[in-house]
Amino acid sequence: MQQPEAILTIAGTDSSGGAGIQADLKTFTAHLCYGASVVTALTAQNTTGVQDVHGVPPGFVVQQIRSVLSDINVRGMKTGMLFDNDNTRAVAQTLKQHMGSHQVPLVCDPVCVSTSGHVLLHPDAIDTMIDELFPLSTLVTPNRSEAELLLSRRNLPAQINNLEEMLAAARNLLTLGPAAVLLKGGHITVSSAEIDQLSASDATIHTVRDGLPSENMEILQTAGTFTSDDVLVVDVLCQSDGTVTLYPRPRLESTSTHGTGCTLSAALACQLSRGESLVEATRLATAYTHLGIETAASIGKGHGPLNHIHSLSLLNIPPYVIVPLDAAPDLTIYSRRTAGNPHPLTRALIHSTRGIWKEYVQHDFVILLGKGTLQRESFLHFIKQDYHYLKYYARAYALLASKSHSFEPILAATETVFHIARESSMHKSFCAQWGITAEELENTPESPATTAYGAFLIDTGLQGDTMKLVMALAACLLGYGEVGLWLKKEAGQRGSWVKWEGNPYLKWMEDYSGEDYQKAVKVGLETIESRAAADPPSLARFEEWRGVWERCTRLEKGFWDMAMNLS
């Protein structure tokens, strides 16, 4: 994991979790940032309104800020509800001290009144916020009513009913001291024509049309992607260098807007902490917030919260697995590739098919072979069929080479073709030892089990991508490695059931437990795990891999059934 940026919010709580530090912490988490939070006031609140407020003493607010800033390398900050004049001053002064020696972007969300109309900042605190906090702020993010309140407080024109007045208001707010102002336009409907007109009239005004039709996408518009050009909302970003950026988006009809301002300012703090420009941070943070409203689930009886987790998915294997186990379906196993568990995918594959995997690697064939009591006909039938199988197996690696993009995997797969050819010489020598000529071996008809398995490999290779083919090749590579190691380990026990010296099949056991083959197993494991870590599968894709693995495990078992049955 890379080190996450630490972001600090200084704000009130929302017991219902949709706004305040709760929304901030969720937003930080959804941006994969680390969240710290200082509480200025507690609210007993839900989606229908604010039932009660409990202010926190300014000295305790200061102590919280110091506890965080003295210990944690905070890379971005935001303020929300500051509650009263003393707390506002205490926050501003403590931050000013810190920012004297630390460059940290600060987003000030000038929370004054809740969506439900509850006063969240005492009127006398507004001046303190303007005088002491705005000058520290990288960005101030008022909505319409907050902007009107702030402007009227300074006897500036405070009517904001259209885009032109939004622009004027944002420019006036900029004179109050912050480095930039983002005036949120969620409550004012604007048409595309108005935006074009305003842009045309002033070269300092740029428009970021992320949420609107782009050039050369007629096919998407015809297919109904975009809503009408006439019901847009626009956020206006004004920077101290005089540049203005407009962010038009389709207006959403939704009541899931509780905590919109908290969420936006929290997302801005995350983006700014990563060094994004104000223009880019605003593009990303407004997009995140817009989608949070658009994808919100219904929670509570009033104005519900945004969906803060629309940006997230649970990881599948690796590093995360959701594995239907034989014993208990639908279990979830968490496993990330770590030093302690470097093979999460392979482990999940084996674990999820552990019944059939055990029937394969501890097959009667293997046990009798280990005891040295396996019928010679069975072994010879197996070795002849395995000889045919190895041709498919070599062809499948050649196919893998032909499907690969760069020399490293092309050569690795090609090397394996040679390895398989060498492996087949063991088969020839077993046959020779027991009087079967090379010609007889070559002319032995293929059993259905051999054709099924071999052709399945080739078919899988032709159907899917290289990783799917790697999955198909794994059951054989890993399973024989497992059998070799198991027999060798068992042979090492005192009074073991495995007969090692003098076993007619000793060479077979030596080959698969030997260094050469086990090295190939390790390389195979690393290939599987590193490819999966670099290109983590969706759940659907993981299931596809698992399906191929399971199928091959069954075909392996079938192969030894065939040997036992001489079928």
Add this chain to the structure above:
Amino acid sequence: MQQPEAILTIAGTDSSGGAGIQADLKTFTAHLCYGASVVTALTAQNTTGVQDVHGVPPGFVVQQIRSVLSDINVRGMKTGMLFDNDNTRAVAQTLKQHMGSHQVPLVCDPVCVSTSGHVLLHPDAIDTMIDELFPLSTLVTPNRSEAELLLSRRNLPAQINNLEEMLAAARNLLTLGPAAVLLKGGHITVSSAEIDQLSASDATIHTVRDGLPSENMEILQTAGTFTSDDVLVVDVLCQSDGTVTLYPRPRLESTSTHGTGCTLSAALACQLSRGESLVEATRLATAYTHLGIETAASIGKGHGPLNHIHSLSLLNIPPYVIVPLDAAPDLTIYSRRTAGNPHPLTRALIHSTRGIWKEYVQHDFVILLGKGTLQRESFLHFIKQDYHYLKYYARAYALLASKSHSFEPILAATETVFHIARESSMHKSFCAQWGITAEELENTPESPATTAYGAFLIDTGLQGDTMKLVMALAACLLGYGEVGLWLKKEAGQRGSWVKWEGNPYLKWMEDYSGEDYQKAVKVGLETIESRAAADPPSLARFEEWRGVWERCTRLEKGFWDMAMNLS
């Protein structure tokens, strides 16, 4: 989005974000649950210790709980630091009332003392917690020192130094009233032999060995997956039916343990809210917590927080995109498939290649064709080469059919082969109209641009999976649709530069802007978007798709260059 489970935590805050309601909210979010939180006390705290505590009045605690529970359908609850006797009683009584009419699992984390030694629960509150909160609890989750404190309070044997004493302690704690006890063993080292011995002695004891070697995984152990059997830690789950479950894991050497208890109990509440059994919820929650410690980044100067987000990844397209734009590399576009934006992947593909895409769909060839002034030789050269190209294109769809798994995509691709054959008859009739015989058409040598594009389609189809082939087929399908729509739209403008009636290439424009072709475009768009939504790509895979799309867009442009140059 499915409706997330709402989980409530009732606990103290941790300003530094690693423990308390902050850890709880992060854990809820990491489980894709919706978090609400009631604050019982504020702490000014960081990784080095607790600097100050500010208790919240019991009446305000009750009001917060009521605000949440009266509005939000809470599916799981946990309690953490309750601070003092009044708050403990207030919480217990308010929850008791609610739980009289609502079945909600409650996890009680009996927080008494911080990792750094700070008292977080007044001693007189401990009895209240036992008497009033334990009987309501689905599960109580003490660590060793909390268990010792609780037991000594009731004059029960309170020495916990080994596995046997852990088991006895857990059973004794169960007599205090909760439905189950999870005694956390992070501070006690246990060997595998002790676990086996204990399990063998008592049939009610089961072991979940998630974090330890399983059967038939010799290959993974040899490759160094697992640590020694002798430095394990064990969590012990005791249920009221008498069953005991042990969860052994390798002991982690880490100082990133601040908030471990909060995190575990929060994760338990999430799992229980989804109806997981206690055994399974404990397996998942302990695994989540273990991995949080193992993958923690270094934050703060003391005992740092766990990594709460190890379970998460940011979504790629769709629903999330990280697109390197021509204009500004490394921009992130958030776009989830929603009613307002049903084609996020296609949009991202076009947007990310918008320069070359425009050169393709607004090629001079297209503009001159629209004007009706395109040289007949250029058009004829194009139409003859396109005829050859369509054979590759038909073969690529046949290849797509051959790589598909079920009849629906097999038949859809096969239908398209017929469509392409019909499309090619337009080419024949253009040729016939201008005196080129069918034989001459068929014998026209392929231009390199045709071979490059056609062979690239087939090669891509052979290299990758079906989605990669779909990507390769998209630039032609969608681009010609875009050209057709654009010309038709432009033709509809007053005084248009496009000559519609009387244009020698009218049939070509009619065909690609017509209903039949545009329907194919819509089907293609739906295929692309629905497949990507069902199997969201990793970033690596998305980049692979984008690479194929961009390559084909360039080959399309090259195709019209060829027509203009008669090359």
